[in-house]
Amino acid sequence: MTQHSGKFITFEGIDGAGKSTHIAFVSEYLKARGVDLVSSREPGGTPLGEKLRDLVLHEKMHLETEALLMFASRREHIAQVIAPALSRGAWVISDRFTDASFAYQGGGRGMDLPKLEALEQWVHPHLQPDLTLLFDVPLDVARARLNATRSLDKFEREQADFFAATRNEYLRRATQFPQRFRVIDSTQSIAEIQVQIAAILDECFKSIA
Numbered sequence: 001m002t003q004h005s006g007k008f009i010t011f012e013g014i015d016g017a018g019k020s021t022h023i024a025f026v027s028e029y030l031k032a033r034g035v036d037l038v039s040s041r042e043p044g045g046t047p048l049g050e051k052l053r054d055l056v057l058h059e060k061m062h063l064e065t066e067a068l069l070m071f072a073s074r075r076e077h078i079a080q081v082i083a084p085a086l087s088r089g090a091w092v093i094s095d096r097f098t099d100a101s102f103a104y105q106g107g108g109r110g111m112d113l114p115k116l117e118a119l120e121q122w123v124h125p126h127l128q129p130d131l132t133l134l135f136d137v138p139l140d141v142a143r144a145r146l147n148a149t150r151s152l153d154k155f156e157r158e159q160a161d162f163f164a165a166t167r168n169e170y171l172r173r174a175t176q177f178p179q180r181f182r183v184i185d186s187t188q189s190i191a192e193i194q195v196q197i198a199a200i201l202d203e204c205f206k207s208i209a
């Protein structure tokens with residue numbers, strides 16, 4: 001159960017699904033309605049977290065080291081950014097959170113889910129997103145979008161079976177936690193997705209509609 005007055009919204013999906021594109025839209029949408037908003041990302045979101053991000057996105061390492069660094073970054077992010085913002089009543093939107101650890105380290109890399117659950121319980125036993133927008137897209141669509149835009153990091157260079165397992169774990173969690181997940185078909189146009197997101201925000205947070 002969440003113990004704060006602000007709202008916590010997370011954005012998830014395989015690389016290239018369109019999270020960053022839609023975070024910009026959500027940020028504008030909420031600010032236009034007077035919401036005091038903090039926008040952040042994981043791994044990262046703090047000076048230390050950004051250094052950890054650089055490590056995990058570019059260095060080879062044991063899969064459990066990778067998971068521990070993700071949660072180390074998250075611990076700092078919660079302490080320095082998320083918890084203070086929520087406590088003062090601000091809203092926080094984060095480009096990825098713990099669902100990404102389950103999807104990438106659990107689904108993609110095959111790490112034992114109970115170990116990830118133990119880390120989750122350690123790092124944020126009382127914090128869960130109020131809303132998680134899962135941008136779901138077939139692998140080939142995501143890959144084509146990424147290839148068109150930039151050079152790829154360690155995760156983005158993974159093979160199709162890694163992303164298939166990552167996507168499956170995201171979808172499994174959406175089924176496990178239907179009260180906070182909304183799955184968005186990200187093969188739609190950006191404009192169609194924006195209409196859908198606006199409806200979700202208005203439905204979930206009636207006070208801003």
Ligand SMILES: Nc1ncnc2c1ncn2[C@@H]1O[C@H](COP(=O)(O)OP(=O)(O)OP(=O)(O)O)[C@@H](O)[C@H]1O
Nearest residue numbers: 014015016017018019020021145149186188189190
């Ligand atoms: N619905 C869409 N239709 C067409 N192109 C899209 C759509 N959504 C995003 N794109 C384009 O795909 C590219 C990747 O999008 P974006 O950076 O938002 O993905 P992402 O999920 O944030 O990726 P990553 O997780 O790797 O940062 C961008 O060029 C963006 O303009």
Ligand SMILES: Cc1cn([C@H]2C[C@H](O)[C@@H](COP(=O)(O)O)O2)c(=O)[nH]c1=O
Nearest residue numbers: 015042043070096097100101104105155
């Ligand atoms: C939080 C988190 C992230 N990852 C991976 C997922 C992405 O490939 C990168 C972050 O890149 P983005 O372009 O900012 O989305 O990190 C992960 O494997 N585990 C996590 O917990």
